Amino acid sequence: MDALTQHGDLIAEALGTTLLIAVLSTVGALVIGVLVTVARISPVPVLRGAAFCYVQYFLNVPLLALLLLAVFALPDAGLVMPLTTTVVVVLGLYEGAYVAEAVRSGVNTVAPGEVEAARALGMGFSQVMRKIVVPQALRAVVQPLGNVLIALLMNTALAATVGVVELTSAANRINNVLAQPIAVYASVGVVYMAMALGLGLMASRVEKRVAILR
């Protein structure tokens, strides 16, 4: 273990990168997910179709393939971004589809009567969405969203395969120097578990606070 503390700087920096990627792509995924859900249930057929295609594409194509496409292939078309930015964008787009799936199952829990009541009051589609549907849908899916965010955290590890020095790749580097694989990988695994546990606990607390009692 004390051998690990010699590499404290690298670990702290790598943990920071993991957290940075996770937080930024979480924000992106949540925004994208809600917007895509709204498009998916909108009265405009074109938007519904586009949102459907978006979700199906990202749900069915491996994240690793998308990362390789964005990091190694797109520069050929003149689209060059910093490495970490690319990972954040790809991860945000990818997990956005999962957020959209989760939020959509929350929309199903909003009682039709509420929407009809809102319309009877004269609200338009965007008002119904903003004030009635989205707030309740989000409250209903706190736990599934927590699971999506845990999966997002796990998926930040894939950044290691395209050369970002985040926690998993740092574990590899340290192991190359120390040659104590079990200790190194186990302690990094514990860090991931702690973060996932924290997310899980946070989801439960948020759920308790915002749950709608029916």
Next chain:
Amino acid sequence: MSGSRGHELAHLYDHPGPAARRRVLVASVLSVLVLVAVLALALRELGQAGQLDADRWTPLLSADIASYLLVGLRGTLQAAAVVAVLSLPLGVLLAVARTSPHRLVRVPAVVFVELFRTVPVLLLIYVMLFALPSYGINPDVLWKLAIPLVLANSAAIAEIVRAGILSLPRGQTEAGLSLGMRRAQVVRAVVLPQSLRHVTPSLVSQLVSLLKDTSLGYVVAFTELLYRAQVLTSFNRLLIQTYVVVTLMYLVVNGSLSFLAARLRARSDTPVPPPALATTPGAAVVTAPAHEEVRHG
């Protein structure tokens, strides 16, 4: 998803009158314009870089390269089959263990599931690649990919099946026990058949995420689709074209599985007709709500 009134959430808006139809039309035209503009921008960008030239795409249609990629696809399917066949029974076993009343059975299952649900698969693969060989454990490359995936996916499947078990009314187990069945019998004959049928759509969705996970064969150099694509690009330098084709191949295979899952889900959402000779009304009908869950890879 087509048709303006036919879809499932049509109650979200009124049947459109003339004004609303006009607004929808305007919004449709605007969104088509925006989508076309984005697409045109992307295509122009690609075209200016010469990526749309026919001679950069036609090589991928040649028989050699198609069969090269198809061999990769076969590897993907093979790995996915191995992982699915192993992790399904393991996941069911873990779910049953986790719902057991005996602590000695329950606690190991909880530890296993929570451990492999919250550690990245890539980290497990690195353990297989770099840690175990120095202890003399050096399995075949297929197993270096399959073992981590089995661990992670059996934990995920265990959670799906557990949700199915928990959504079953408690009376089912109690009725079985009061008939004098042993607990193992109740699980086998009463609980599992119902809950597994219940979660079949989610299990098929998990199959999609499992198949996506096999793309980690890229890391262990197992011959699957993404690895072959990467090898191919190092020869033909057609990175964009190869990876686009490969994502479309994944889309076709997984899209069919997702379609199947959606069909199964739609079917399980339609109410079960009561059996003709039910002596206790409603007892034989599964009343628990369909458990919709978002699964992941």
